[in-house]
Amino acid sequence: MVTGKKTAQSLSDSQWFGIERYYAAFKGMAHDTFTASIESLVKEKYMKALEEHVYILTEKGEQVLRSESGRLSSLNHLNGLKYASIETSCWQVITLYVQALSNSLYGHSNYSPVIRDFSVIQKVKSVFPKTESERKIQAEKLYQELSQVLLEHDSVSAQLFVKKLSGYNRIGSTFEQLSRIEGASQEEIVLRFRAVLHSLIHKIAYEKINFPMLHSLIGSFTEAPALTKSASLTYRMLTNNKSLEEIMNVRNLKISTLEDHLVEIAREVHDFPITPYINDKEFLKVKHFYTKTNETKLRPFKDAFPHLSYFQIRLVLAKEGGKHATGSST
Structure with missing residues (x-):
């Protein structure tokens, strides 16, 4: 994620953890360098491990973060997920x-x-x-x-x-x-x-x-949508009036992969219509639920609208800027 590998997983994770701005923050960073940085922070007691590969800040780390937030306030303008590619x-x-x-x-x-x-x-x-x-x-x-x-x-x-x-x-x-x-x-x-x-x-x-x-x-x-290479190709085929079945057959894609592409496109392309996949009435219901609850997990939406698929729910969240919109259906 920090090196900018633009996959469905990295896109999902950057949104899931609310760190879109730091996507592709360190292009070209080696994994060993990243690991060494984590180990150094743990050694200096700025962070501690909860379990393998899971860390949280210590009080010492929180203090440093607070003291540095003013000096580094300019970093709030970072938006790696959106602009790293251009x-x-x-x-x-x-x-x-x-x-x-x-x-x-x-x-x-x-x-x-x-x-x-x-x-x-x-x-x-x-x-x-x-x-x-x-x-x-x-x-x-x-x-x-x-x-x-x-x-x-x-x-x-x-x-x-x-x-x-x-x-x-x-x-x-x-x-x-x-x-x-x-x-x-x-x-x-x-x-x-x-x-x-x-x-x-x-x-x-x-x-x-x-x-x-x-x-x-x-x-x-x-003005060009910031899509992954694979989703960009799907989008191009859709604009050339190719059906979902044709795209799946020509590109040998699984339905779950194509759905990931459609959700990504819905999020990045402002005028991309999602009504072929969910009608206006259901769209408004899900949108209202999102606005009312500010819920960002998929399960509460599925409980509220059991007749809708996870894919349909993710499409609405993508259009509304839902935090987990690009996450997997599973």
């Missing part, structure tokens, strides 16, 4: 655009691009202003929009984000360099940076009218 593409477009615009304004064309990915370069070229006057206008707009996002973060996190940007006669700092400068762990630096980036992506996705400049750069990434 954060790299978004950042690459932004940082290359800023570098190109900055060098252009200084009349400097002989520089080494910080990003060499062809698709990113093409994206930046497609929106890059043609004239000097347009470039000045866009630079001012970009400054205003970025400032609006950064002002919602603590000064340390905001400055880290700015220091990662490249410009005229300047190459953005690496995480390792920033770690040394700030005297903080590289993990903290990465999380602070990603929190600002996720906040920026969220603004563009939900407040695009207020961020037209940034939306022109990365809006296309935010």
Whole structure:
């Protein structure tokens, strides 16, 4: 989960334990490194084991968590489950655009691009202003929009984000360099940076009218549903008018797997209709029960609506943002 392996199980677990924001928090982390971190926390008495692979914070750990919550308040903006899959593409477009615009304004064309990915370069070229006057206008707009996002973060996190940007006669700092400068762990630096980036992506996705400049750069990434690769293929087949039976046969899927896909799609695709699987009347009943009880476990729903399947209940919870919506039917 912390490395960002996007499977039905990891999606379910991240929601089940209410830690969606930390999904993919440490991409590339080895399992041994994770285990060593847990052992270190136990040794320092910040955590204790209840049983094998099950830990809780000690009072000492709780105190540290409370004392650090203010300093690391920016991490509340993390949303790894939603944005981990697009954060790299978004950042690459932004940082290359800023570098190109900055060098252009200084009349400097002989520089080494910080990003060499062809698709990113093409994206930046497609929106890059043609004239000097347009470039000045866009630079001012970009400054205003970025400032609006950064002002919602603590000064340390905001400055880290700015220091990662490249410009005229300047190459953005690496995480390792920033770690040394700030005297903080590289993990903290990465999380602070990603929190600002996720906040920026969220603004563009939900407040695009207020961020037209940034939306022109990365809006296309935010508009694509954040689905697993397998669910994405199912969604594509559904949009091509393939029936569930056809999808199951062509892809050799079990019904439980296909149901997991449909629940995932219902959660991520706002206008995905679920009426083919549950009628409006039953949908409203389950929705009302969820609103009234704020229940997040599936069993109470099944007890209240025994005639409905777990799949139908999960679909409604997915549409309503139910915490366990992507969990298995079993």
